[in-house]
Amino acid sequence: MLLCICREGEKAGRETSQDWGDFMKAVVYRGPNQVSVEEVEDPKIEHPADAIIRLTSSGICGSDLHMYEGRTVEKPGKVLGHEPLGVIEEVGDAVTSFKKGDRVVVTFNIACGHCLNCIRGFTSACLTVNPESAGGAFGYAKMGPYRGAQAEFLRVPFADLNCTKLPGSPGDKWEDDFIMLSDVFPTGFFATQLAMVMPGFPVAVFGAGPVGLLSAYSAILQGAAQVFVVDYIPERLKLAKSIGAIPVDFTLSDPVAMIEALRSQHSRVDTVLPGEEKLQGIMSSIENLAKSIGANLELARSDPVTMIQMLRAGNPAIVQSLIPGEEKMKGVMSGIDAVGYQARDRQDPSRENPTQVISDLVRLINPTGHLGVIGVYVAKPSFIVSHKISIEEAPDAYREFAKRSEGFTKVTIQFEK
Numbered sequence: 414m415l416l417c418i419c420r421e422g423e424k425a426g427r428e429t430s431q432d433w434g435d436f437m438k439a440v441v442y443r444g445p446n447q448v449s450v451e452e453v454e455d456p457k458i459e460h461p462a463d464a465i466i467r468l469t470s471s472g473i474c475g476s477d478l479h480m481y482e483g484r485t486v487e488k489p490g491k492v493l494g495h496e497p498l499g500v501i502e503e504v505g506d507a508v509t510s511f512k513k514g515d516r517v518v519v520t521f522n523i524a525c526g527h528c529l530n531c532i533r534g535f536t537s538a539c540l541t542v543n544p545e546s547a548g549g550a551f552g553y554a555k556m557g558p559y560r561g562a563q564a565e566f567l568r569v570p571f572a573d574l575n576c577t578k579l580p581g582s583p584g585d586k587w588e589d590d591f592i593m594l595s596d597v598f599p600t601g602f603f604a605t606q607l608a609m610v611m612p613g614f615p616v617a618v619f620g621a622g623p624v625g626l627l628s629a630y631s632a633i634l635q636g637a638a639q640v641f642v643v644d645y646i647p648e649r650l651k652l653a654k655s656i657g658a659i660p661v662d663f664t665l666s667d668p669v670a671m672i673e674a675l676r677s678q679h680s681r682v683d684t685v686l687p688g689e690e691k692l693q694g695i696m697s698s699i700e701n702l703a704k705s706i707g708a709n710l711e712l713a714r715s716d717p718v719t720m721i722q723m724l725r726a727g728n729p730a731i732v733q734s735l736i737p738g739e740e741k742m743k744g745v746m747s748g749i750d751a752v753g754y755q756a757r758d759r760q761d762p763s764r765e766n767p768t769q770v771i772s773d774l775v776r777l778i779n780p781t782g783h784l785g786v787i788g789v790y791v792a793k794p795s796f797i798v799s800h801k802i803s804i805e806e807a808p809d810a811y812r813e814f815a816k817r818s819e820g821f822t823k824v825t826i827q828f829e830k
Contacts, residue, residue, distance in 0.1 A: 439564035440807045440826075442491045445483030448811050450804055453492060456560065456568035461507035464572035466517060469583040470592040471562045472496030473807070473824040474521075475622055478815050480554055487554035494563030495521035495551040496595040499828075500583060501576075502566065510573045516583060517576040518594045519569050520771065523549035523559060526574040542570065562595075563807060563826055577771045580779055584830035589795035590778045592825055593627070594771050598794040601627030602774060605635055612636030617672060618658070621649035623797050623823045629658045634777070634792060641675065643668045648799075648820050656796065797823040804828065 436452040443449050456465055471494050480487045497519040501511050511517065524536035530547065531539050542549035543557035552561020560567065569575055577594070581587050601624050610616060616632040618625050621644035629640045633656060642653035643661045650660035659675060661668050777792040799822040802810050810824045 437565040439492045461505040463505045465503040466499040468499040470498045471826045485554035492560040494561035497562035498592040516579045593794040602631040605631045615639040617641045800824045
């Protein structure tokens with residue numbers, strides 16, 4: 414494991430970019446299964462719509478592992494991370510909604526807000542921010558030239574659109590909850606919106622990774638009658654149980670049969686929400702289920718097929734994860750028209766309305782003066798956080814997270830408050 418810490422530096426309290434030091438610490442991709450902590454140049458205002466934020470927390474996401482494990486074409490040298498929470502240090506002349514000292518969460522997607530696609534609501538396909546293709550993101554392969562958020566400071570383009578102001582102050586009791594707003598909580602919550610989850614719905618979530626757990630949590634917040642979470646990692650199944658979901662360990666038996674038994678009178682669920690965990694070993698049970706109902710489907714070895722088979726006809730399956738390549742979806746689409754299911758493939762609501770959905774979730778976490786989706790309930794998405802580390806510990810955390818080591822569910826990097 415390569416670890417390079419070139420120098421220490423105090424960064425807080427700098428007035429403008431001209432007064433700042435030249436370098437900051439950041440987590441840098443150095444090839445498959447290698448990240449290092451290095452000194453890189455401080456970000457500067459490059460456009461009047463930019464803001465510079467000082468990070469107070471930053472998450473390590475399962476999709477960061479796509480690069481870490483060498484599953485993308487990203488070259489060494491990329492600063493990783495796309496889950497930023499921090500404080501505004503400087504704003505460009507065109508920024509009107511924020512000022513120095515504002516506490517903000519930043520959506521992982523980057524959009525301009527004024528191109529044709531953004532005006533139409535397709536901010537995931539912004540035509541402005543990425544010279545290689547439509548749509549941009551922080552610290553991710555092929556998503557534009559943007560440094561990631563696992564660093565002491567971050568330049569945020571089009572800050573008025575991509576930042577959301579937060580109450581409180583850095584390091585308060587909401588710090589760990591608010592960092593979840595950058596990606597995984599809105600992603601999981603939006604899955605339930607796409608699935609049209611309503612009070613009384615039964616829901617099945619395949620994969621108890623951070624997104625899967627927060628999909629289950631979001632379904633519970635919206636009054637789902639029964640929420641089943643399928644996985645095999647004991648700690649993650651315990652987390653599912655802790656929020657009121659029904660854990661299903663697919664290594665013990667056929668998960669479909671177990672859910673059918675638990676549902677008893679209603680053998681299929683209305684909605685299936687997959688998380689990001691790739692669940693192996695369940696395809697044979699689904700093939701048996703297909704045969705038992707006389708379905709003549711050519712099933713690919715793909716997790717989404719499992720979810721499709723759990724559904725009552727006409728109800729949605731939501732593929733709520735970042736899947737490199739398209740081959741995993743072939744099995745779903747090969748038989749979907751014949752059985753009349755719906756498949757929807759979206760990621761984060763910030764791709765469609767980056768401010769509104771996140772603002773709604775802010776009020777759910779801190780509902781002072783507002784009513785959340787179930788009255789004055791205070792959401793605590795931070796229940797998934799298993800490790801809080803310093804940036805120097807990031808290489809070890811990546812290694813353990815990639816191994817799915819015991820207890821590693823969600824890691825956040827903590828910076829000076």
